[in-house]
Amino acid sequence: MRNRLVPSILLAAVCGFVWQIAYAGPILTLALVPLVLVQQGRRSLGRAQARFAVALAYYLAGSHGIPLAAAVFFGPGDHWIEGVVLWLASSALLASGWAFVDKAWKAAAVMLFDALMPPMAFFDWISPLTASGVLFPDWGLFGVAALLVGISVAPWLHQKRALVFLPILPIVWNLVYLSIPMHPNIGAPRYPQKSLVIQSMNLHLGPSTHSILENFNRLRSWVATADQHKKAQVLLLPETLLTWWPGNAHYIEQHVPQGQTWLVGASIPLKQPGLFADGIEEVTDHGSRMVFASVLPVPVSMWRPWHTPTGDSFGRMDYKAFWWQKPVRTDGKSMMAEICYDQLLPFSWLEVALYRPDTVLLTSNVWWAKGTGAPQIQRASAWAWSRLSGSTDIEAENA
Structure with missing residues (x-):
């Protein structure tokens, strides 16, 4: 042996x-x-x-x-x-x-x-x-x-x-x-014809800080960068760029061009005080709504069901796990999202395989994972699982 x-x-x-x-x-x-x-x-x-x-x-x-x-x-x-x-x-x-x-x-x-x-x-x-x-x-x-x-x-x-x-x-x-029943077009997944023009935007902002002034300058910086993407009908931005307080939401809504939609990764306050969703806000010039939320935010660090939320926005927030997601239809096409840690988890991707959406949105922060191999594992996992569902994947990262 x-x-x-x-x-x-x-x-x-x-x-x-x-x-x-x-x-x-x-x-x-x-x-x-x-x-x-x-x-x-x-x-x-x-x-x-x-x-x-x-x-x-x-x-x-x-x-x-x-x-x-x-x-x-x-x-x-x-x-x-x-x-x-x-x-x-x-x-x-x-x-x-x-x-x-x-x-x-x-x-x-x-x-x-x-x-x-x-x-x-x-x-x-x-x-x-x-x-x-x-x-x-x-x-x-x-x-x-x-x-x-x-x-x-x-x-x-x-x-x-x-x-x-x-x-x-x-x-x-x-x-x-195992290749006997293989799909004949194994070299590539299905890429549907979409009327939506979705463009992703990678950023290099790093994490939020405890300084209100620095965070506001950070917000102004990425909003100004997003403003330059005039041709996109839908603009996908990375995970947790900010906390979705009313003031931040209003600022972003005022900067979204007419006829364009921004999908903004944010920490979104929920009804229970101190509890947040690691979600994606769909923002237009006339309002916003949460369209996706993380199935399972990072355990121990973000998802802590044993802990009583404090509501301290400058400390370690407590995030809710949503467990099950469904597609959102826009312009006749279906979309689902895999937010950061979700991209590593088979049970989250099995939900995608069940619904087989046209597009899978991949949003993440990778500033914390440099030199760890985690971003590469996320990409490899997303590549394989997107092939299984025949979906196009669109990725937005904040390094």
């Missing part, structure tokens, strides 16, 4: 790490399945430990940027310790189910369980389920079902081809068997 365990751990770590390299992560992620299944030994406990170790290596390598990101995102203080705890705990949590995967159908069950069941679903980065978008573009939920069924029945169909489960041949196993 040791002869297989060490190479399997190393290969699993590589498969987790490559999520930060273009789109390699979603393409290679299914290698985790044979790397876990190949573990054998005399004792069942030893086999379970080996399977857990392989999966743990995958998740630790893929999410190794969490400690650094937490140190920046949580603000001043020794928050790197919290980041290390989150990194180790979430990786161990996601790897725990794989300890029981001694058959291929159990691998499919664990993938689905981790994607849908709390608390695993809250941290299910780099899920092998993402490969459904690579292998079955434009299939929607049928693509997810095809992936799970394919994994479950592959050993039965190939029971006389034992080499298929060697760690050195996972790509052959993926592409030869």
Whole structure:
């Protein structure tokens, strides 16, 4: 077993790490399945430990940027310790189910369980389920079902081809068997013809500060930049550019050109004092309304259901999780949004796969994630899942 365990751990770590390299992560992620299944030994406990170790290596390598990101995102203080705890705990949590995967159908069950069941679903980065978008573009939920069924029945169909489960041949196993029902246009997702002209705007503003004057100058700066995009019918701006207090809302509404719509990422106050939505406001020259809200804002930092909101707009705000989103139709076309952390979560993308909107809006802040690999993982995840739903994705970031 040791002869297989060490190479399997190393290969699993590589498969987790490559999520930060273009789109390699979603393409290679299914290698985790044979790397876990190949573990054998005399004792069942030893086999379970080996399977857990392989999966743990995958998740630790893929999410190794969490400690650094937490140190920046949580603000001043020794928050790197919290980041290390989150990194180790979430990786161990996601790897725990794989300890029981001694058959291929159990691998499919664990993938689905981790994607849908709390608390695993809250941290299910780099899920092998993402490969459904690579292998079955434009299939929607049928693509997810095809992936799970394919994994479950592959050993039965190939029971006389034992080499298929060697760690050195996972790509052959993926592409030869699972490519049979592949969509013929795998090279590209569906790009619908839209009458809307949506343009995104990337910014380099960094975070808000505790200075009212600096924040107002920051607001004036990005509004002036947005004013220059006259040709866009709809302008998409990044996540949480400001808090949607009445004064800020009025200022923006006064600057939106007639006939144009701005989709502004904002922290939006809710009816419960001190509680906010990480949402998107649809703003025109005659008013605004919240059209999207984050399914799950960043756990522990933004989403803290155990904490009583204080309403301190200059401290750590408390955000509501909205759990389920539906498309919004504009000019006859449907849109959905994946706001920052949502882009990493399979259960959020499964909602997109169900509705299959024409466009998916991707908004985020990445100033806190420099050097962590998180932005690359977000893009790779969004690429694969958008392929699955056949949707066009439009991205706006604040660096």
